Amino acid sequence: xxxxxxxxxxxxxxxxxxxxxxxxxxxxxxxxxxxxxxxxxxxxxxxxxxxxxxxxxxxxxxxxxxxxxxxxxxxxxxxxxxxxxxxxxxxxxxxxxxxxxxxxxxxxxxxxxxxxxxxxxxxxxxxxxxxxxxxxxxxxxxxxxxxxxxxxxxxxxxxxxxxxxxxxxxxxxxxxxxxxxxxxxxxxxxxxxxxxxxxxxxxxxxxxxxxxxxxxxxxxxxxxxxxxxxxxxxxxxxxxxxxxxxxxxxxxxxxxxxxxxxxxxxxxxxxxxxxxxxxxxxxxxxxxxxxxxxxxxxxxxxxxxxxxxxxxxxxxxxxxxxxxxxxxxxxxxxxxxxxxxxxxxxxxxxxxxxxxxxxxxxxxxxxxxxxxxxxxxxxxxxxxxxxxxxxxxxxxxxxxxxx
Numbered sequence: 001x002x003x004x005x006x007x008x009x010x011x012x013x014x015x016x017x018x019x020x021x022x023x024x025x026x027x028x029x030x031x032x033x034x035x036x037x038x039x040x041x042x043x044x045x046x047x048x049x050x051x052x053x054x055x056x057x058x059x060x061x062x063x064x065x066x067x068x069x070x071x072x073x074x075x076x077x078x079x080x081x082x083x084x085x086x087x088x089x090x091x092x093x094x095x096x097x098x099x100x101x102x103x104x105x106x107x108x109x110x111x112x113x114x115x116x117x118x119x120x121x122x123x124x125x126x127x128x129x130x131x132x133x134x135x136x137x138x139x140x141x142x143x144x145x146x147x148x149x150x151x152x153x154x155x156x157x158x159x160x161x162x163x164x165x166x167x168x169x170x171x172x173x174x175x176x177x178x179x180x181x182x183x184x185x186x187x188x189x190x191x192x193x194x195x196x197x198x199x200x201x202x203x204x205x206x207x208x209x210x211x212x213x214x215x216x217x218x219x220x221x222x223x224x225x226x227x228x229x230x231x232x233x234x235x236x237x238x239x240x241x242x243x244x245x246x247x248x249x250x251x252x253x254x255x256x257x258x259x260x261x262x263x264x265x266x267x268x269x270x271x272x273x274x275x276x277x278x279x280x281x282x283x284x285x286x287x288x289x290x291x292x293x294x295x296x297x298x299x300x301x302x303x304x305x306x307x308x309x310x311x312x313x314x315x316x317x318x319x320x321x322x323x324x325x326x327x328x329x330x331x332x333x334x335x336x337x338x339x340x341x342x343x344x345x346x347x348x349x350x351x352x353x354x355x356x357x358x359x360x361x362x363x364x365x366x367x368x369x370x371x372x373x374x375x376x377x378x379x380x381x382x383x384x385x386x387x388x389x390x391x392x393x394x395x396x397x398x399x400x401x402x403x
Contacts, residue, residue, distance in 0.1 A: 114239025124195035140335025146343030151196035159343030169288030211392035245381030268375025297361035
């Protein structure tokens with residue numbers, strides 16, 4: 001009964017959040033991808049799939065034991081239906097493919113060019129650092145260190161966010177200073193602490209390599225000067241839209257596969273919604289849609305929330321934006337430790353407990369933190385399979401590395 005009551009409240013909250021935080025087709029962050037869930041979609045998504053997908057091969061998968069008592073099973077099924085409807089409305093699922101950006105179709109040539117550029121170290125002035133250095137395809141789209149190491153072994157100021165599913169975010173970076181992935185791509189290339197290059201050097205490098213000149217011309221036909229810094233960024237964005245992780249156990253469960261989540265994981269989802277976690281971490285990416293102060297109720301210590309990093313204030317210069325950050329997307333979160341913008345927490349259960357006290361004003365007990373963390377691990381989807389490209393060789397005209 002307690003679970004039904006809490007779910008009734010949560011369902012009401014879900015409808016409010018769906019309107020306010022972007023669960024409809026016109027929501028910020030989902031506008032780049034057609035088919036974001038509406039309430040009608042939620043009802044359809046909550047219906048069992050005609051042929052539920054098996055759950056073998058997903059990290060952390062465990063089969064669900066059947067209830068021994070039929071009456072208990074029926075009661076649990078009713079609660080699960082309500083929870084599934086709420087989850088479908090608040091979150092939705094990750095699609096298999098993103099076919100367009102801002103209403104424009106993506107071409108295979110743009111995606112392929114972006115794949116090459118993503119792994120090409122010559123975008124950096126040292127010719128050592130690639131996009132994959134900090135957003136490793138093999139490690140959850142992040143680099144699993146507190147802060148990335150860039151040009152000249154400099155340490156970056158913040159933890160590197162995952163690039164997986166980033167296309168569904170309303171804005172990029174912890175402070176939201178980039179509106180989309182193309183704008184985001186330009187930042188690290190030019191940042192002195194990261195790739196330490198310039199638009200002019202990048203264009204000079206690409207124009208010095210005949211195969212790249214040909215590929216830019218094919219990817220951006222009809223342009224007088226297809227080799228440009230803007231087109232480099234767009235190609236990277238096009239490739240990054242392929243870095244989505246569908247078919248998580250949570251997604252399978254939302255689509256009707258009852259066996260995809262076990263009892264502890266379902267309890268964790270119910271707690272995630274009813275405790276208020278979903279007020280910030282909603283939408284298909286479980287976050288990435290809007291901004292909140294880190295420490296709504298209780299500010300963490302300086303080890304987790306460094307006093308010198310004031311978050312979105314550095315973008316807006318508005319006093320109310322001090323220590324405000326974008327709500328972190330939680331898809332694949334088990335793969336992207338350490339956590340928070342400071343990268344100072346390595347344990348997912350600990351991160352959940354910190355968020356309980358800092359954001360919710362509630363001290364979650366061990367069982368609650370463990371259940372929520374268990375649920376979060378079900379958000380790990382099918383990881384992208386990307387073949388490392390063979391890159392075209394430099395020429396005598398290609399700029400030399402800079403130390």
